[in-house]
Amino acid sequence: MKISSLGEFGLIKLLSEIISSEGADRTVEGIPLITIGDDAAAWYCNSPVETASTDTMVQNIHFTLQNTTWRELGWKALSSNLSDIAAMGSTPQYAIVSLSLPGDTDVDSVSQLYHGMAGLAHRFNTAIIGGNISNAPLLVITISLIGSSDGSLLTRSAAQANECIAITGYTGSSAAGLHMIKTQLSLDDETSSLLRSSHNQPYPRISEGQLLLRHGVRAAIDISDGLIQDLAHLCKASGVSAHIFADKIPIHPLVRNAFPSDCLNFALSGGEDYELIFTAPRKVIEDIKKDTGCPINIIGDITDGNPGQVDIINNEGTVITQNSHSGWDHFSPRKL
Amino acid sequence: MKISSLGEFGLIKLLSEIISSEGADRTVEGIPLITIGDDAAAWYCNSPVETASTDTMVQNIHFTLQNTTWRELGWKALSSNLSDIAAMGSTPQYAIVSLSLPGDTDVDSVSQLYHGMAGLAHRFNTAIIGGNISNAPLLVITISLIGSSDGSLLTRSAAQANECIAITGYTGSSAAGLHMIKTQLSLDDETSSLLRSSHNQPYPRISEGQLLLRHGVRAAIDISDGLIQDLAHLCKASGVSAHIFADKIPIHPLVRNAFPSDCLNFALSGGEDYELIFTAPRKVIEDIKKDTGCPINIIGDITDGNPGQVDIINNEGTVITQNSHSGWDHFSPRKL
Numbered sequence: 001m002k003i004s005s006l007g008e009f010g011l012i013k014l015l016s017e018i019i020s021s022e023g024a025d026r027t028v029e030g031i032p033l034i035t036i037g038d039d040a041a042a043w044y045c046n047s048p049v050e051t052a053s054t055d056t057m058v059q060n061i062h063f064t065l066q067n068t069t070w071r072e073l074g075w076k077a078l079s080s081n082l083s084d085i086a087a088m089g090s091t092p093q094y095a096i097v098s099l100s101l102p103g104d105t106d107v108d109s110v111s112q113l114y115h116g117m118a119g120l121a122h123r124f125n126t127a128i129i130g131g132n133i134s135n136a137p138l139l140v141i142t143i144s145l146i147g148s149s150d151g152s153l154l155t156r157s158a159a160q161a162n163e164c165i166a167i168t169g170y171t172g173s174s175a176a177g178l179h180m181i182k183t184q185l186s187l188d189d190e191t192s193s194l195l196r197s198s199h200n201q202p203y204p205r206i207s208e209g210q211l212l213l214r215h216g217v218r219a220a221i222d223i224s225d226g227l228i229q230d231l232a233h234l235c236k237a238s239g240v241s242a243h244i245f246a247d248k249i250p251i252h253p254l255v256r257n258a259f260p261s262d263c264l265n266f267a268l269s270g271g272e273d274y275e276l277i278f279t280a281p282r283k284v285i286e287d288i289k290k291d292t293g294c295p296i297n298i299i300g301d302i303t304d305g306n307p308g309q310v311d312i313i314n315n316e317g318t319v320i321t322q323n324s325h326s327g328w329d330h331f332s333p334r335k336l
Numbered sequence: 337m338k339i340s341s342l343g344e345f346g347l348i349k350l351l352s353e354i355i356s357s358e359g360a361d362r363t364v365e366g367i368p369l370i371t372i373g374d375d376a377a378a379w380y381c382n383s384p385v386e387t388a389s390t391d392t393m394v395q396n397i398h399f400t401l402q403n404t405t406w407r408e409l410g411w412k413a414l415s416s417n418l419s420d421i422a423a424m425g426s427t428p429q430y431a432i433v434s435l436s437l438p439g440d441t442d443v444d445s446v447s448q449l450y451h452g453m454a455g456l457a458h459r460f461n462t463a464i465i466g467g468n469i470s471n472a473p474l475l476v477i478t479i480s481l482i483g484s485s486d487g488s489l490l491t492r493s494a495a496q497a498n499e500c501i502a503i504t505g506y507t508g509s510s511a512a513g514l515h516m517i518k519t520q521l522s523l524d525d526e527t528s529s530l531l532r533s534s535h536n537q538p539y540p541r542i543s544e545g546q547l548l549l550r551h552g553v554r555a556a557i558d559i560s561d562g563l564i565q566d567l568a569h570l571c572k573a574s575g576v577s578a579h580i581f582a583d584k585i586p587i588h589p590l591v592r593n594a595f596p597s598d599c600l601n602f603a604l605s606g607g608e609d610y611e612l613i614f615t616a617p618r619k620v621i622e623d624i625k626k627d628t629g630c631p632i633n634i635i636g637d638i639t640d641g642n643p644g645q646v647d648i649i650n651n652e653g654t655v656i657t658q659n660s661h662s663g664w665d666h667f668s669p670r671k672l
Contacts, residue, residue: 033385037573038492039423039558040389042485045381049369052465053376054480056434058472087375098392098434098478129388132478136394140472142434144390144480149378156374222375237373 003110004103008133012036014107015114019128022118027093028125041130043094047148050093053084059139067181070109072200073141074116080224081145082124082204083274087222089154089213090147092126092206097143100136113141124206154209154278158218159238161304163279168208168294170252171227172263173198175270179262191254202274208294212278215288220278226271228310228321234277236308244300247315268312339446340439344469348372350443351450355464358454363429364461377466379430383484386429389420395475403517406445408536409477410452416560417481418460418540419610423558425490425549426483428462428542433479436472449477460542490545490614494554495574497640499615504544504630506588507563509534511606512595527590538610544630548614551624556614562607564646564657570613572644580636583651604648 003011016036019025034042057077085092121128177199221234235242249267256263279302289296312321339347352372355361370378393413421428457464513535557570571578585603592599615638625632648657
């Protein structure tokens with residue numbers, strides 16, 4: 001059955017039911033005041049500060065339906081927004097979904113998309129409270145996510161010279177996953193499964209962002225465009241520069257094993273890892289390490305140089321690149 | 337100059353400057369805590385309840401660049417969201433803009449779009465606090481708008497049998513404007529100017545929505561899909577039906593004069609009027625009339641019939657249509 005047969009309002013009813021069935025119609029605090037079906041959604045403000053991010057995924061620009069299933073797509077579209085909220089140390093609360101798609105899309109495909117999105121929303125106690133559905137010649141998903149905060153936030157502009165730079169988890173796994181899917185590379189099951197989920201079902205670092213704040217960290221950014229580029233954004237916003245040690249970059253052993261020559265490039269410039277880069281004194285980072293099961297690695301230092309410059313240094317102490325612009329620019333064509 | 341030459345981050349910088357130059361970087365209460373340039377925006381919550389709406393405009397589905405200038409498009413994209421917030425009786429506060437567009441778009445065109453949007457935002461004390469820009473084969477604009485409320489809201493579900501149905505302003509002017517633009521109809525300057533602005537620069541009924549609430553009105557919806565269809569949504573949500581008197585529908589004299597035979601159809605099914613339909617006892621509506629310069633007209637009654645049914649009655653008391661589905665369905669093709 002095509003969505004054009006079901007009609008706009010039939011589709012909205014079906015998707016509301018999916019949201020409820022996945023438990024994504026409420027937060028831990030309860031049901032929002034007004035949800036899907038009115039002119040706007042409404043909720044009680046229970047926190048002194050709120051945060052909001054938005055992200056768009058355009059078919060054949062950010063994803064293809066060959067490389068990503070509908071369910072993965074729903075997950076990934078929400079995940080990139082959750083990651084922005086994580087990078088503020090904020091708590092996600094409410095998602096608003098704007099979906100544009102062709103009328104001949106199968107109802108089952110859109111249902112899968114919503115199951116993926118609502119399932120992830122529920123894991124992070126986020127309610128999907130509204131949205132918009134419209135016709136378009138290709139699939140475009142925009143999600144806006146509202147978060148809450150007690151007032152302390154991680155920002156891009158708070159990094160200071162002499163702080164260490166650290167990172168959660170591993171980088172390069174998403175780019176390695178995209179490479180594997182695109183080239184239909186056959187790898188062992190464990191590697192293949194890790195890479196596919198790293199690319200299509202990234203796990204946002206919500207609790208880690210909050211943990212950083214509790215330890216007094218003030219500067220962070222998530223890796224969406226690539227480690228070097230996102231670190232350069234953070235440095236530019238803070239008026240500082242960075243030294244990164246290539247051999248300290250955390251690359252998953254399975255990724256290193258599968259792509260021994262490409263893995264560093266994936267890790268530095270690949271993007272869509274949705275890990276957090278943050279800066280703090282070494283002692284603070286050591287304390288954070290003891291307080292989480294998430295891998296935390298120090299990869300370099302904030303320095304007092306040219307704002308926005310990121311130098312990558314090899315294990316002989318030589319700068320191997322100063323390029324701060326290798327990463328995702330939305331107007332530079334890139335093959336998916 | 338094309339936006340691909342300027343690059344994503346150069347474009348974001350330029351658009352931030354336009355937002356500031358139009359005064360749309362702040363609300364009446366002041367500058368938000370964090371705006372464009374971080375992972376998410378943030379603001380202090382100063383109201384007990386917040387509201388949020390979202391709307392998307394897709395090129396060649398909701399607009400064409402032949403019928404609408406870039407500046408008008410920016411205005412209109414924000415206006416449809418402001419109208420949703422108006423229909424809740426809420427106060428607009430923060431807008432988040434997600435823009436997808438081809439890399440060969442002129443920088444000047446995008447600048448015009450933002451001037452149109454930021455200019456309207458400023459008029460309604462709304463700050464544009466964040467967004468996303470990405471590449472796409474066609475232009476798609478999604479705006480999410482956050483509003484504030486003291487806790488009382490207009491909803492679609494509060495209409496009660498025996499209340500009168502009233503409407504702000506005139507309906508059908510937007511559809512008449514689209515017809516004029518599409519057919520390149522030559523009309524006198526006054527009519528032409530009214531129709532063009534009705535279609536491309538609709539004025540959201542923010543202060544009127546708040547006025548309704550102050551007078552104790554509880555049920556409202558804005559006209560985006562067409563008077564009959566939107567009234568049917570309100571009736572369905574409230575479990576009631578409606579009688580509308582065709583000769584009470586407020587049609588602007590210039591529209592009636594230019595389109596004597598089509599004007600009623602434009603008014604009932606045209607859509608994009610962004611006026612408010614609301615229900616209340618007659619006495620309340622008479623009081624509201626005295627309290628505003630905006631035309632307010634009673635057009636019918638809420639009845640205790642089949643939920644969602646809207647009967648249009650002519651001046652002989654005959655039901656001329658019961659069709660509650662003539663209006664915009666996003667998966668029914670419509671010629672722009």
